[in-house]
Amino acid sequence: MDLSKSMQIEYIYAAGNRVCSDDLGRWRFTAPCCDHALALEIYNLTLVPEQQIRLVILPESQQGSLTSVRGLRQLLSESGEQDFPLLSRAAQVTTWSRDHLYCPRCATALSHHQQDLAKQCEACGLTQYPRLSPCIITLVIRGEYCLLAQGVRFTEPRYSTLAGFIEAGESAEDALAREVREEVGVEVANIRYYCSQSWPFPHSFMLGFFADYLSGDIVPEPGEIVDARWFHYSELKNTPIPPGFTISRQLIDAFLEQCETKTD
Ligand SMILES: [Zn+2]
Incomplete structure (x- = not known):
């Protein structure tokens, strides 16, 4: 079976250093919640072939109706253990993306890596992966x-x-x-x-x-x-x-x- 045709894409939104949720505490969405042209970055968070998940990082000014008062710890406690790996991954990639704008070796602005969840430096070739x-x-x-x-x-x-x-x-x-x-x-x-x-x-x-x-x-x-x-x-x-x-x-x-x- 070709999974890619039937599979639904899910979206997770983040802004600043936090994953966004709506007023009900939902943070995974099956349809786009805003104009993705406004996004600073969009990453593919998919870890298993059965899921297609995109992390959409918005400027803080675009959080709009998605913003809730729930912090990451509260989201984690409300979401249960099965969602922990994905929520954790979304949060870590968001922080990493915000904190890695320039090449640490030559200070050129980093750009999106073509294949990997990473950023690359066009000037010196350095690749930056999310840090653990x-x-x-x-x-x-x-x-x-x-x-x-x-x-x-x-x-x-x-x-x-x-x-x-x-x-x-x-x-x-x-x-x-x-x-x-x-x-x-x-x-x-x-x-x-x-x-x-x-x-x-x-x-x-x-x-x-x-x-x-x-x-x-x-x-x-x-x-x-x-x-x-x-x-x-x-x-x-x-x-x-x-x-x-x-x-x-x-x-x-x-x-x-x-x-x-x-x-x-
Ligand atoms: Zn560089």
Whole structure:
């Protein structure tokens, strides 16, 4: 069957650094919602052949009736896990497109790449792809307890897993041990990979791990961590933890399930 003839094209609109939604919270549209000649850029976001998806980036002045008050985090929480990869991709490409107008090597204005989701420099030939910044995120486990912390930048009281950027030249495992040591003063062992998530705030790529406690007392890093402590798994249901669409929550839920299975 020729999929291309019957397949519907879907449109996602963005302006500034945000994905637009209408007043009902819808952000995927099966018909064009505005004159696409006004668009700054149009990208093909299609990742699987069964879908045809276009990201239309509008000047902020053209947001019009599509603009809603919902921010990206709210859209993500309302959309559910199945929409996370696409919404995340749309948001990251939008930010990347806005922040990469000129060649970082020779300062010529970048133009659309003919085949790839990328921009190219006509003068020096440099190609720029949407940037991802790799981070580690980890749940440190000590028997029936796990280590959660409240960061200084959290907008509400909430306990979460530890996370941080991987530095140039570092392995993910080295970055994990360093981040845990810096943020809470604890040494870890038996680091094991669990899952990953592309995180659109603004272009992180989270590699999720479990790690076992090895030694040290918790000492929250001044200026970074407000509070950090060990939580028994039975306390987690009454603790403010990250929402379901986050990798942090997936790590916590997996730990919780493991503990509950053991005690059944
Ligand atoms: Zn150049």
